[in-house]
Amino acid sequence: MQVSTVEQIAEVQRKYELQQQLRADAAAREAVAVAREAVAVAREAEAAMMVAEQSRKYNELQLQLQHMIKMFQQSQKPPS
Template sequence: MQASIVEKIAEVQRKYEELQQKLRAEAAEREVAAAAREVAVAAREAEAAAMAVEQSRKYDELQLQLQQMMQMFQQSQKPPS
């Protein structure tokens, strides 16, 4: 009878340890998933920032072209000396 109780205690202890391992694994999976979401958000933010920089660069380039064209137009309107 004592052997049976010892065996049951060992079985309960083994199941307890298995459950602990399973819970640790699930927690680790959740942490990995959360980290992956954070990386994805950071990547989207970086992409948006890069697009904003590119748009700003293009805007500045067009602004410069417009200024140059205005100068050329103004010079063409001056009477010859």
């Protein structure tokens, strides 16, 4: 009977350790998933910032072009 009890205790201990390992593995997988999501969000934010910067530069160039056209048109007017 003692052998059976010792075997049962060992089996319970083994199952407990296996359960703990499964929980640790699940937590590690969750951490990896969260990290990947964070990387994806950071990449999206970086892309949005690049688009905003390109848009700002485009608008600045448009204003410069309009100013140059206006100056050119004024230079083409005959003197009054």
